[in-house]
Amino acid sequence: MAFTAADVKNLRERTGAGMMDCKKVLDETGGDIEAAVDVLRAKGLAAVAKKSSRTAAEGLVGVAVAGTRGVAVEVNSETDFVAKNDQFQDFVRKTTMVALGLAADEVEALKSAAYPDGGTVADKLTNNVATIGENQQVRRMKTVSVSSGLVVPYMHNAAAPNLGKIGVLVALESEAAADVLEPLGKQIAMHIAAAFPQALSAEGLDPEMIARERKIAAEKAAESGKPAEVQAKMVDGAIAKFAKDNALLSQVFVMDNKTPIAQVVEAAGKAAGAKITLTDYVRFQLGEGIEKEATDFAAEVAAAAGIK
Numbered sequence: 001m002a003f004t005a006a007d008v009k010n011l012r013e014r015t016g017a018g019m020m021d022c023k024k025v026l027d028e029t030g031g032d033i034e035a036a037v038d039v040l041r042a043k044g045l046a047a048v049a050k051k052s053s054r055t056a057a058e059g060l061v062g063v064a065v066a067g068t069r070g071v072a073v074e075v076n077s078e079t080d081f082v083a084k085n086d087q088f089q090d091f092v093r094k095t096t097m098v099a100l101g102l103a104a105d106e107v108e109a110l111k112s113a114a115y116p117d118g119g120t121v122a123d124k125l126t127n128n129v130a131t132i133g134e135n136q137q138v139r140r141m142k143t144v145s146v147s148s149g150l151v152v153p154y155m156h157n158a159a160a161p162n163l164g165k166i167g168v169l170v171a172l173e174s175e176a177a178a179d180v181l182e183p184l185g186k187q188i189a190m191h192i193a194a195a196f197p198q199a200l201s202a203e204g205l206d207p208e209m210i211a212r213e214r215k216i217a218a219e220k221a222a223e224s225g226k227p228a229e230v231q232a233k234m235v236d237g238a239i240a241k242f243a244k245d246n247a248l249l250s251q252v253f254v255m256d257n258k259t260p261i262a263q264v265v266e267a268a269g270k271a272a273g274a275k276i277t278l279t280d281y282v283r284f285q286l287g288e289g290i291e292k293e294a295t296d297f298a299a300e301v302a303a304a305a306g307i308k
Helices: 004-016 019-028 031-040 088-102 107-112 120-131 177-197 205-225 230-245 260-271 299-306
Strands: 058-066 069-077 136-145 149-160 163-174 276-285
Touching: 004 031, 004 299, 019 031, 019 058, 031 205, 058 088, 058 149, 069 088, 069 149, 069 163, 088 107, 088 120, 088 136, 088 149, 088 163, 107 120, 107 136, 120 136, 136 163, 136 177, 136 276, 149 177, 163 177, 177 260, 177 276, 230 299, 260 276
Parallel strands: none
Antiparallel strands: 058 069, 058 163, 069 136, 149 163, 163 276
16 A cells, blocks of 8 residues: 555654654555554654544534433534534533433434424434534434442533533542532543543453554564563563553542552542442543544635635
8 A cells, every 4th residue: 555745744743753764664564554653663663642632523522410420422513613603512512411311322312312492413413514504423422320429520621611622521439428529520530631541440441452552562572682481571561551551540640640540539438438439431532533634724725716
């Protein structure tokens, strides 16, 4: 597969590697950018890039909470201008409230649900596309709940109350009072927004992600030239560190940069005189996992104006 100058630029931005290294590795991988990232990391020429940093779609994330239950919804648009539109914001806000009342995290069920102003969510979405003049999609939703305790919401870079680019929900199971759980949940939510955990615990990490990291670690260990048993320990150590850094409960709390989240929650429970358990969380970042086609804005303007 051939590659272009834009591919080289993309690989440089994702890895921080030099241009010649990027070109050479793209040559080796036949233009496969994901494979090239892995090769550069194995060679120690690239930093680990979090997928969340490559946010390409526009729109809004909405969060809504009712005591022991909360939901996050992402609605995408083509441009940031629409995300600032009052009509679009009202749609995301009301659709998120509709999602809060559903039993399952199914986008199709959400689109078929009754909309507060009449018709269905899908009907209102169709009307918005027609009146605003830009394509919009309800992309995903996720609900968390506890039997007792609190679900705490947090919106980073809020465009309006409970609407923004990074929405977080923290589910705390406990008999402790809300005035204890709410500030704790907000601090943990802020940590989640900043630290981007991949799962609640190491056991919940994606097996494919672990396999990929193990392969990269094995290639790095092989380059050390050390005995096989030493290489095996190096690989196991690298995977243990990866799991610790990417599982929420073992991540170091960003507020003090030393205490694991699990210990933060445990200490809060002891101070409150009631056990607190962090049972689940949601972190929706706008456009996460979506790649927008690169465009030359100047060329677009020139083309629109008929300038050659």
